[in-house]
Amino acid sequence: MTHSTALIHYTLHLADDGLILGHRNSEWTGHGPILEQDIALSNIALDLIGQARNFYQYAAELINIGGLSGPSNISNPAMGPGLSDGPRSPVTEDQLAYLRDGWDFKNCLLVEQGNGDWAKTILRQFLFSAYQTTLYEKLAQSRDKTLAAIAAKSYKEGVYHLRWSSEWVIRLGDGTEESHTRMNNALDELWKFTGELHTAATYELETAAKAISPDLSTLQPLWKEKVKEVFDEAGITYPPSVWMQTGGKEGRHTEHLGYVLAEMQFLQRAYPGCEW
Amino acid sequence: MVTTNKNIDITEVRKLLGEVHDPEVPVLTILDLGIVRDIRVEGGLEIVITPTYSGCPAMDMIRQQIVTTLDQHGYGQVKVTTVLSPAWTTEWMSQEGKDKLKAYGIAPPNPLQQVCQIRPFHREEAVQCPHCGSYHTSLISEFGSTACKSLYKCMDCKEPFDYFKCH
Ligand SMILES: [Zn+2]
Numbered sequence: 001m002t003h004s005t006a007l008i009h010y011t012l013h014l015a016d017d018g019l020i021l022g023h024r025n026s027e028w029t030g031h032g033p034i035l036e037q038d039i040a041l042s043n044i045a046l047d048l049i050g051q052a053r054n055f056y057q058y059a060a061e062l063i064n065i066g067g068l069s070g071p072s073n074i075s076n077p078a079m080g081p082g083l084s085d086g087p088r089s090p091v092t093e094d095q096l097a098y099l100r101d102g103w104d105f106k107n108c109l110l111v112e113q114g115n116g117d118w119a120k121t122i123l124r125q126f127l128f129s130a131y132q133t134t135l136y137e138k139l140a141q142s143r144d145k146t147l148a149a150i151a152a153k154s155y156k157e158g159v160y161h162l163r164w165s166s167e168w169v170i171r172l173g174d175g176t177e178e179s180h181t182r183m184n185n186a187l188d189e190l191w192k193f194t195g196e197l198h199t200a201a202t203y204e205l206e207t208a209a210k211a212i213s214p215d216l217s218t219l220q221p222l223w224k225e226k227v228k229e230v231f232d233e234a235g236i237t238y239p240p241s242v243w244m245q246t247g248g249k250e251g252r253h254t255e256h257l258g259y260v261l262a263e264m265q266f267l268q269r270a271y272p273g274c275e276w
Numbered sequence: 277m278v279t280t281n282k283n284i285d286i287t288e289v290r291k292l293l294g295e296v297h298d299p300e301v302p303v304l305t306i307l308d309l310g311i312v313r314d315i316r317v318e319g320g321l322e323i324v325i326t327p328t329y330s331g332c333p334a335m336d337m338i339r340q341q342i343v344t345t346l347d348q349h350g351y352g353q354v355k356v357t358t359v360l361s362p363a364w365t366t367e368w369m370s371q372e373g374k375d376k377l378k379a380y381g382i383a384p385p386n387p388l389q390q391v392c393q394i395r396p397f398h399r400e401e402a403v404q405c406p407h408c409g410s411y412h413t414s415l416i417s418e419f420g421s422t423a424c425k426s427l428y429k430c431m432d433c434k435e436p437f438d439y440f441k442c443h
Contacts, residue, residue, distance in 0.1 A: 036417035036427065043419040050331025054360065149361030153330055156363060156443060164418050166396040230396065 004066055006206035007144065009106060010213060011059040012096065013201070013249055014147075016107035018052030019097055020257070021128060023264050027115055040164060044125065047157040054150045056093035064090045098268035102257050106201070109248035110193040112257040119172050119182035123190055126165035130226045131197045131219070133158040138214035147212065166230045173234025183236060195244025198223065202250070284317045284351070292349055293323070296341045300334045300422045301440075303380040306342075310368025313359060321346070322355040326364045328443075329423040366442045377440055378406045383428065385442035403439050405430035413437075 025045035032038025110128055115121045136158055139151035172179040198220040200208065207213040228238045247253070267274055293312055298304045306312055306325070314324035323342050327335050339356045346354045366385035374384035383406045402411040410432035418441075420427040425438040 036419075039421070040417055040419035043423050046331035046333070046423060047329060048331070050327075050329065054330060145361070149359075149363075150330075153327075153360050153363040157330060160418060163396055170396055233396070 004062060006203040006210075007212060008059055008062045008066070009201075009203035010207045011055050011062065011147065012104075013106035013203070014150075015052045015055030015059060015096070016105045017111055017128075017132075018048040018055065020105070020107045020260060021111035021125075022046070022048030022052060023260055024111065024113075024115060025121070025125070028121065033118055041121070044161050044164070047154075047161065051150065051154040051157070052097070053093055054153075056096045058146050058150070059096060060091045060093050094268070098265045102253055102261060103251040105253065105257060105261070106249050106251060107257075108193070108196050109245060109254055110190065110197065112248065112253060112260060113190060113193065114256050114259075116186065116189065117182055119179065120186035120189060122165055122168040122172065123183065123186040125161060126169045126230070127190060127194055127227065128197075129158055129162040129165050130223050130230075133162050134219045134222045134226070135214065138219065142213065143211045162226075169230050169236070170234040173231070173236045180235065183234065187236065187239065191239050192242060192245045196246040196248060199244070199246050199249075204249070284321050286315060286317070288349070289315055289321065289323075289346070289351070292345050293342065296338065296345055298334055299337050300332075301377070301380075301382070301424075303376045303382075304373050306338060308370050308373030308376065310366075310370065310373075311338075311364060320355065321351055322357055324357045324359055326359050326362075328364050332423055364443070366440065369440075381406050381437060382425070383437055383439040385440045388442050403428055405433060405435070406437055407435045408433040 022045045025041050025048065028038060029042045029045070030038065032041055108128075110124060113120075113124060133155060136151040136155035140148050140155060142148040142151065169183065172183045174180070198216045200216045204213055204216060208215045224238075231238050245254075248257075290307070293315075294305050294307045296306045298306065298309055309328065311325050311328060312323065313326050314322075316322040316324065323346075325335075325338070325342070335358070339358075342356050343354060346352075365388060367388050369385060377384040383403050386403065403413050403415075404411050405413050405428075408430060410430055412431040413428050414431060416427040416429055416436065418426050420438050424440055424443070426441045427436065428439050429436045
């Protein structure tokens with residue numbers, strides 16, 4: 001894997017995390033428990049999708065530059081069916097979002113999990129935001145200036161997501177018997193996907209070695225500290241070490257991603273290039 | 277392709293940019309918001325802007341309005357470039373912009389040092405009600421009608437209001 005291929009994969013991974021979680025959160029739009037929280041989650045979705053766009057635009061730029069110097073193993077799947085033959089037109093952010101298949105997506109398994117109840121949606125956001133803010137804080141120092149700029153900007157937004165979701169984890173964990181039970185059920189369902197957040201994929205090892213991305217193992221203690229602090233306040237027990245499910249970053253997903261893609265990509269698949 | 281059919285007058289360009297409004301908070305111009313980062317003239321007129329929030333849906337429209345406004349005044353199809361670094365902050369909002377917000381019924385952003393707290397349930401010290409001036413106000417939701425605002429209510433005049441949150 002060349003340096004630039006690892007960078008493209010890493011950038012797509014960051015983009016996919018944001019897009020998929022943003023899409024999941026947007027499924028709550030119009031369905032939130034109360035109007036203010038519906039708006040809150042929709043705003044978080046908007047932030048995440050906006051961040052993903054910045055990463056996709058950069059990935060497209062890298063792919064298009066790479067395409068000039070020879071074939072890249074990423075360009076064909078990225079172009080989608082029917083678009084890879086004949087003269088190559090530049091890859092766009094929309095193609096990366098709407099025309100790649102499940103095995104091309106590099107998001108963590110955590111973000112593709114179904115919304116479940118409010119507790120599960122909140123906990124998913126919290127576990128991810130605790131990871132994303134520590135990641136972006138470090139990524140803002142990346143040797144790659146574009147990733148650094150996107151991370152610095154996204155970090156400021158992530159801080160709001162983390163605070164909002166922390167408050168809800170505490171409110172539910174330390175709330176009624178019912179809300180406490182639901183939070184623990186959500187924890188049972190989601191915890192096995194948290195190990196992947198700090199398990200480096202092949203491309204992350206390469207980008208970390210080049211000081212493009214932080215060493216994920218150094219982020220894990222910071223994440224644990226943040227999660228434990230909020231769990232303590234919420235009256236939730238930090239789970240003991242268990243077996244962790246990984247694979248999403250390498251394109252091996254749970255069955256849930258397919259449903260997200262089917263809904264998200266339907267229009268562009270059925271009516272290629274459609275605009276409104 | 278950047279074509280210019282008149283001499284570039286920076287003062288006039290700035291004045292014209294001051295006529296482009298934020299579609300979501302129309303009382304503010306893009307100069308008030310502080311999102312215009314540079315006006316470049318070498319090799320054709322280029323306007324450099326930065327988004328407020330990553331997902332701000334107004335950016336595409338603002339970009340289009342800059343092009344249209346300058347085109348109407350004979351500057352041709354100017355180039356609009358988006359930069360992300362340094363990240364936008366409400367510190368860049370003009371005093372005039374803050375005054376306009378308040379008159380419009382939106383509480384202007386507090387100075388930055390009062391926030392940047394990650395701790396749950398931590399609140400900004402005091403957000404002043406734009407209607408009656410009371411500091412006896414309470415947060416309803418961290419997220420308001422747009423990404424840049426949160427929702428408050430005044431405990432004295434009982435009116436709800438948007439707060440342009442400091443960022
Ligand atoms: Zn008042």
